[in-house]
Amino acid sequence: MRGTVIHAPGDVRLETLPDPEIVTATDAIVRIVATCVCGSDLWPYRGANEIAGPQPIGHEYVGVVEEVGSDVTGVRPGQFVIGSFVASDNTCPHCRFGYQTSCQHREFVNGCQSEYVRIPLADGTLVATPGEPDKSLIPSLLALSDVMGTGWFAAVAAEVQPGGTVVVVGDGAVGLSGVLAAKELGAERIIAMSRHETRQELARTFGATDIVAERGKEGVARVLELTGGVGADSVLECVGTQDAMVQAQRSARPGGNVGFVGVPHGVDIPGDKLFYSHVGLRGGLAPVRRFLPDLIDRVFTGSMDPGKVFDLALPLDQVADGYRAMDTRRAIKTLLQP
Amino acid sequence: MRGTVIHAPGDVRLETLPDPEIVTATDAIVRIVATCVCGSDLWPYRGANEIAGPQPIGHEYVGVVEEVGSDVTGVRPGQFVIGSFVASDNTCPHCRFGYQTSCQHREFVNGCQSEYVRIPLADGTLVATPGEPDKSLIPSLLALSDVMGTGWFAAVAAEVQPGGTVVVVGDGAVGLSGVLAAKELGAERIIAMSRHETRQELARTFGATDIVAERGKEGVARVLELTGGVGADSVLECVGTQDAMVQAQRSARPGGNVGFVGVPHGVDIPGDKLFYSHVGLRGGLAPVRRFLPDLIDRVFTGSMDPGKVFDLALPLDQVADGYRAMDTRRAIKTLLQP
Numbered sequence: 120m121r122g123t124v125i126h127a128p129g130d131v132r133l134e135t136l137p138d139p140e141i142v143t144a145t146d147a148i149v150r151i152v153a154t155c156v157c158g159s160d161l162w163p164y165r166g167a168n169e170i171a172g173p174q175p176i177g178h179e180y181v182g183v184v185e186e187v188g189s190d191v192t193g194v195r196p197g198q199f200v201i202g203s204f205v206a207s208d209n210t211c212p213h214c215r216f217g218y219q220t221s222c223q224h225r226e227f228v229n230g231c232q233s234e235y236v237r238i239p240l241a242d243g244t245l246v247a248t249p250g251e252p253d254k255s256l257i258p259s260l261l262a263l264s265d266v267m268g269t270g271w272f273a274a275v276a277a278e279v280q281p282g283g284t285v286v287v288v289g290d291g292a293v294g295l296s297g298v299l300a301a302k303e304l305g306a307e308r309i310i311a312m313s314r315h316e317t318r319q320e321l322a323r324t325f326g327a328t329d330i331v332a333e334r335g336k337e338g339v340a341r342v343l344e345l346t347g348g349v350g351a352d353s354v355l356e357c358v359g360t361q362d363a364m365v366q367a368q369r370s371a372r373p374g375g376n377v378g379f380v381g382v383p384h385g386v387d388i389p390g391d392k393l394f395y396s397h398v399g400l401r402g403g404l405a406p407v408r409r410f411l412p413d414l415i416d417r418v419f420t421g422s423m424d425p426g427k428v429f430d431l432a433l434p435l436d437q438v439a440d441g442y443r444a445m446d447t448r449r450a451i452k453t454l455l456q457p
Numbered sequence: 458m459r460g461t462v463i464h465a466p467g468d469v470r471l472e473t474l475p476d477p478e479i480v481t482a483t484d485a486i487v488r489i490v491a492t493c494v495c496g497s498d499l500w501p502y503r504g505a506n507e508i509a510g511p512q513p514i515g516h517e518y519v520g521v522v523e524e525v526g527s528d529v530t531g532v533r534p535g536q537f538v539i540g541s542f543v544a545s546d547n548t549c550p551h552c553r554f555g556y557q558t559s560c561q562h563r564e565f566v567n568g569c570q571s572e573y574v575r576i577p578l579a580d581g582t583l584v585a586t587p588g589e590p591d592k593s594l595i596p597s598l599l600a601l602s603d604v605m606g607t608g609w610f611a612a613v614a615a616e617v618q619p620g621g622t623v624v625v626v627g628d629g630a631v632g633l634s635g636v637l638a639a640k641e642l643g644a645e646r647i648i649a650m651s652r653h654e655t656r657q658e659l660a661r662t663f664g665a666t667d668i669v670a671e672r673g674k675e676g677v678a679r680v681l682e683l684t685g686g687v688g689a690d691s692v693l694e695c696v697g698t699q700d701a702m703v704q705a706q707r708s709a710r711p712g713g714n715v716g717f718v719g720v721p722h723g724v725d726i727p728g729d730k731l732f733y734s735h736v737g738l739r740g741g742l743a744p745v746r747r748f749l750p751d752l753i754d755r756v757f758t759g760s761m762d763p764g765k766v767f768d769l770a771l772p773l774d775q776v777a778d779g780y781r782a783m784d785t786r787r788a789i790k791t792l793l794q795p
Contacts, residue, residue, distance in 0.1 A: 213687070213711050216712045349550045372551070373551050379732065382729075383728030387725060387727060388725070388731070389724075389725060390702060390717075390721030390723075391721045394740050394741050395742070396741070397556050397744075399614075400731065400737065402735075
């Protein structure tokens with residue numbers, strides 16, 4: 120099969136790889152219908168993460184079950200499925216508590232920017248859609264695999280309530296998905312922090328009521344101004360830097376919540392600042408599996424269209440262009456079709 | 458009147474002070490029926506906080522309203538009242554959101570280890586009991602003013618649920634009150650971390666089902682052992698040191714919550730550790746005012762008896778002894794009666 124391999128920073132190639140095979144009786148092989156490039160794929164691409172030799176890449180996927188291991192009973196060949204970027208058994212105590220990305224048997228899915236992929240723990244991981252989806256729904260369903268699921272978790276972790284006031288820090292695909300999640304969860308006011316016109320536009324399409332272009336102290340001051348000096352009920356931190364985290368915490372009202380899904384890079388939280396702020400914090404790798412049934416339903420009923428984050432669609436053999444477009448911020452997010 | 462003044466580390470004295478007077482039309486003067494020494498009073502007493510000249514001390518109180526300012530309509534002379542250690546208007550956005558210790562007009566109450574005290578923002582701050590309480594209820598009502606209200610907030614911030622598993626880090630008066638709060642909120646299993654026999658006993662009286670004497674890594678290992686490798690749903694951090702905070706976070710299950718009420722001294726939370734733990738954090742100065750009506754009701758109906766944290770009761774003129782007893786851990790908490 121053809122599959123994407125990252126060799127070095129800036130060097131991704133579509134190559135011929137062995138077809139994946141069932142390794143464990145709980146595996147499934149999925150024929151990829153659509154995959155995409157994640158913001159986190161850009162870390163090794165930009166040299167921020169070490170690359171220990173050539174390796175397959177990609178962890179977002181929708182597709183059709185091709186084959187299942189002998190223990191798999193929940194999905195069958197021919198079904199259209201979506202799964203999280205973390206495979207989980209969905210039965211351990213952490214899964215049952217709704218934190219499938221902390222599953223006691225979790226495995227990270229990888230190698231999705233390919234024609235086929237092996238998904239471990241298929242019964243726990245894969246969710247079949249209600250029938251074959253219309254082609255127009257593919258981008259939105261693909262978005263659920265990570266980016267929209269992650270934005271959704273940010274909103275849930277920040278305890279977004281109907282009628283609430285929300286700030287979203289970060290205007291990448293996850294932040295924009297967070298805006299959409301806040302809207303779907305009934306937030307009345309959604310303040311998107313963004314200084315890029317195309318992203319501001321998409322934020323508005325997704326439900327942002329206000330755009331704040333200022334950052335840091337000025338950004339916080341603007342949020343306080345917009346909220347009558349009170350601060351936001353919920354803040355979604357979708358970047359992962361120290362500046363973004365500080366900005367998020369200062370934008371929340373006392374008793375408000377910050378949901379943080381940007382993987383922290385050098386983030387340090389002084390205990391006394393957090394104490395005196397009265398702000399609640401929860402973050403982590405989004406337990407996308409928890410949300411999939413609900414989110415699939417929202418896409419199928421047309422309630423939301425998270426696929427709009429894909430502003431570039433390319434055939435899989437142009438995967439290198441897809442990375443370049445995101446690296447240079449020419450694209451928000453690249454969809455790839457084998 | 459007679460009132461306690463701290464002069465220097467280890468030097469508290471009962472002195473003759475001017476009677477407090479109504480300064481603002483929203484003030485009340487309360488005749489103290491009972492007051493006590495707080496763990497936080499020991500900071501200046503031990504030289505951990507600077508003392509800028511002789512100053513009155515004490516912030517926990519129950520008493521009878523003696524006089525009210527012309528704008529006060531919610532309480533009247535003769536009523537038995539309790540208030541938080543932070544005066545709040547109870548009408549600003551932060552108060553209405555339940556975070557009265559972040560009130561936009563908050564004032565710290567001080568000088569309670571005296572015969573009389575001036576309470577600012579009396580309408581927002583003071584809660585009258587349903588009639589004159591029986592003398593036997595005084596210690597429990599006094600506990601609501603800070604220590605029990607703080608333990609309660611720790612449990613609420615840690616989202617203690619009926620049937621849940623709870624760990625309490627810290628066996629001071631606040632931690633012990635946290636055990637009682639967890640019990641009242643319906644926790645099924647309550648693991649108290651304590652190595653002091655008298656405190657272990659009180660923890661059991663308050664509802665602890667397990668005692669763990671180990672600390673640090675060994676303490677966490679023991680909690681995991683007791684919870685089938687899962688961790689606790691809720692952890693109450695009632696100390697405020699780095700070690701206690703780390704221990705608390707590691708004792709919580711993924712998706713669990715840490716409520717932290719120990720005022721942080723040098724606590725630093727690495728963002729990535731918090732991220733990958735999936736643990737939620739909320740802390741701060743307990744918004745005691747939010748809980749007072751409910752807690753007063755629980756004391757009056759005999760549902761709980763938080764006054765048991767007072768294992769030493771002295772007349773106010775022995776205040777210096779009361780401090781010494783707590784400083785040397787001879788007493789858990791000292792009640793003082795003018």
